[in-house]
Amino acid sequence: MGRYIKLAFTESHANLYLLGKNYLAHQFLGAHLNKDDDGNIISTTFTVYAPNAKEVRLIADFNNYEGWKHVLTKIHPQGFWSITIPKDLEWATYKYEIHLKNGKISHKSDPFGYFSEVRPSNASKVYDIDGYHWKDHDWFKNKKKVYDQPMLIYEVHLGSWQRNNGQFRPYNEVVKDLIDHVKYNGFTHIELMPVYEHPLDDSWGYQGTGFFAATSRFGSPKDLMYLIDQCHQHGIGIIMDWVLGHINKDDFGLFNFDGTYLYEYEDTFKRENITWGTANLDFNKGITKSFMMSALTFWMDYFHVDGFRIDAVSHLFYYLGDESNGINEEAIAFLKEISAHVFSKDETFILSAEDSTAFPLVTKPTFLGGIGFNYKWNMGFMNDVLSYFKLDPIYRKHNHDKLTFGLVYAFNEQFILPFSHDEVVHLKGSLVSKMPGSYEQKFAHYRNLMTFYMTHPGKKLLFMGQEFAQIAEWDFKKELDWNLLKFPIHDAFNRYFRDLAHVYKHHDALYQKDHDPSGFKWLIVDHKDTSVFAYARYSDNEVLVMVHNLTPNYYQSYEVGVPFEGTYEEILNSNKDIYNGTNLYNGLPLKTYKEPRNGQPYHLKVQLSGLTSIIFKYKK
Structure with a gap:
């Protein structure tokens, strides 16, 4: 993340480039502004790789696009060409004029150019990529791997x-x-x-x-x-x-x-x-x-x-x-x-x-x-999910697996x-x-x-x-x-x-166990006729229960099996009036009943409006 350093062309750089092992080729190929010890630009070097060219010239605004004025020298037998012009050419517009062995000529922008003209023009522009003073040190110091993060x-x-x-x-x-x-x-x-x-x-x-x-x-x-x-x-x-x-x-x-x-x-x-x-x-x-x-x-x-x-x-x-x-x-x-x-x-x-x-x-x-x-x-x-949600609710029971199949390979x-x-x-x-x-x-x-x-x-x-x-x-x-x-x-x-x-x-x-199957459990997975789904998400510290009613039908007391005894507090309900819903929701924490449901040892009785999703937080 440091300061740009211009690398002088060497045999080693060329060989590594040809072998596929040069990860810093941009530091010697392309257009580079050469600076003295005080940071003043004293010259500009252009280097390009064109092994099958007969000759390479530079056409630019500073030479009236007359390539004969600036002919590149072949500096390596494998096809690297270069020229250094003793001028500060920052912002100059240029292309390479490549003379082919068959007599044809092509005009190419710089593959390693740092800047370009605004389209539809397409020539490269000499640009000083160095000199930006970053202030994001704390970001990189504190950045974490995202696997267990949101x-x-x-x-x-x-x-x-x-x-x-x-x-x-x-x-x-x-x-x-x-x-x-x-x-x-x-x-x-x-x-x-x-x-x-x-x-x-x-x-x-x-x-x-x-x-x-x-x-x-x-x-x-x-x-x-x-x-x-x-x-x-x-x-x-x-x-x-x-x-x-x-x-x-x-x-x-x-x-x-x-x-x-x-x-x-x-x-x-x-x-x-x-x-x-x-x-x-x-x-x-x-x-x-x-x-x-x-x-x-x-x-x-x-x-x-x-x-x-x-x-x-x-x-x-x-x-x-x-x-x-x-x-x-x-x-x-x-x-x-x-x-x-x-x-x-x-x-x-x-x-x-x-x-x-x-x-x-x-x-x-x-x-x-x-x-x-x-x-x-x-x-x-x-x-799968978008194809399911496109369906009229009366057809969703026949496509129930489109929401459940994803967990097979999640x-x-x-x-x-x-x-x-x-x-x-x-x-x-x-x-x-x-x-x-x-x-x-x-x-x-x-x-x-x-x-x-x-x-x-x-x-x-x-x-x-x-x-x-x-x-x-x-x-x-x-x-x-x-x-x-x-x-x-x-x-x-x-x-x-x-x-x-x-x-x-x-x-x-x-998010903590996004990639760990122990972080997810189906609670209602087979209620095809009602198109109701429920599942739990786990972290090391908490349990959340999600309930989705994906038809317009209203249920005053829908029984949802849950894994733990205690209370479940509704922390989000998509049907509240502040979200343009009908404002039927579970205002008070729901206590578990001891009778098992859906393979779980306890259950809740949830007021479940049509086309509503609810998130509950479990409390012991």
């Missing part, structure tokens, strides 16, 4: 969270409002959808071209450092969304960099990702491993990120994401290298896999034969439960709009959904806008519908979400 992640697309008169808000302008909102709603982490450079807004950042450059859409790299620094100072972790396995095919980017498939697969079948129109990287190549590992290291060292969410991991487990194409052994081996590297740098790091396959041992450590992630998105939970991996951006686009509708019934019933169902989600084993991720029940599905071209908070029903739901998040964060029964 983790409620707010997934954010910066371009559409809030806007200023329709325009993007810069990193350093949006930060205060973002932090205030995140803290107010009880989130513990922010997951930023990709903020490295990408040419097209429509890709949401998932088709990157500048893996070392914070996107210039929202300001400079140091502005993003400021945003992350401020989040840390306010106790908020930052997870960065990262596409590891494939790259954009725009002609100015890394793709086909020196006229050959330098970082990609040579084999057409393995390379061409038809689904996204991208090119798959070949992690059997040392240079590809050095490139990506350096990029991940760079964001850890210079942006202090607390985690990476790796996109489309199925494509790293299997060629083209299809099991029938065979296991992608080289990518899996590289994932294990990444795991070893990031956890050696930060044992509290979050490395999560967005994976829809049943590939085994994804979140087991590499020394136990696992892949080495410490979290995996539970896509099965997301699919502890096989360390899971994050994701209600992400993928679930609120492409005509899928927002979460609340998926719910059946009248407008008010949708909100009752949605309170049920959020309670089941927040009290189920596993960490949580929620896409922005769902905390106040955005009605329209996500549109990346405009900001969230913040005006909805002026409407009482949305304001009431947001209050419920905040209270639910408060209960989640302040009751360790809901």
Whole structure:
């Protein structure tokens, strides 16, 4: 997490890069400002790897884009080219003019560039990455491993969270409002959808071209450092969304960099990702491993990120994401290298896999034969639970297992439960709009959904806008519908979400044993005809009981078996009037009856309104 140090090019650096063992390649490749002992910039060095080039020139605003004026020297027989210009060229715009052996010429932005022009322009800009003074020392000093801690992640697309008169808000302008909102709603982490450079807004950042450059859409790299620094100072972790396995095919980017498939697969079948129109990287190549590992290291060292969410991991487990194409052994081996590297740098790091396959041992450590992630998105939970809640209540009894099946495998991996951006686009509708019934019933169902989600084993991720029940599905071209908070029903739901998040964060029964089966017990699992569910969550210090009635039927005295004798105090009821409910709830603590029910030695008699979720706290 220290000061940037420019490394002079050496034979060792080159060899390590070629072998896939150079995790600091960004310190000698790219554009670097050279400083004297007093910190004054005295020259600028440009270094690029293009082994199949006949010649490399620099085209830039300072030479009128006439490459013949600045021809790079080949400084290593394996294809490293460099030039040092005795000027301070910070903020200069440049590209590499690569003369190919077949006579063609291509113009490429710098694969290791720290900054870029604002799209649609795409040249790199010389930038002094050094000099930001971090103030997040206490954050790193006090940060803990998250396994037995609450983790409620707010997934954010910066371009559409809030806007200023329709325009993007810069990193350093949006930060205060973002932090205030995140803290107010009880989130513990922010997951930023990709903020490295990408040419097209429509890709949401998932088709990157500048893996070392914070996107210039929202300001400079140091502005993003400021945003992350401020989040840390306010106790908020930052997870960065990262596409590891494939790259954009725009002609100015890394793709086909020196006229050959330098970082990609040579084999057409393995390379061409038809689904996204991208090119798959070949992690059997040392240079590809050095490139990506350096990029991940760079964001850890210079942006202090607390985690990476790796996109489309199925494509790293299997060629083209299809099991029938065979296991992608080289990518899996590289994932294990990444795991070893990031956890050696930060044992509290979050490395999560967005994976829809049943590939085994994804979140087991590499020394136990696992892949080495410490979290995996539970896509099965997301699919089953949302398909259940979309149903009219009269059909739910026939789909009872969609809510119970998740507990069969809930502890096989360390899971994050994701209600992400993928679930609120492409005509899928927002979460609340998926719910059946009248407008008010949708909100009752949605309170049920959020309670089941927040009290189920596993960490949580929620896409922005769902905390106040955005009605329209996500549109990346405009900001969230913040005006909805002026409407009482949305304001009431947001209050419920905040209270639910408060209960989640302040009751360790809901997170301490997220990955331990001893922390969960079904109390009512087979009441299909009533669609009532109940379960207990345990920590070392407390027991909570959750009861969900997922039909509109009212029960004045529903019998719920419980494991312990004593009293059970209702600490949250989704049907209270402050949440836009009918205000039928259990005001006084409920005492147990000694008769067994549902396989438990005692039971409670619970007033249970229709479409209601309740959380009880056990007291001896």
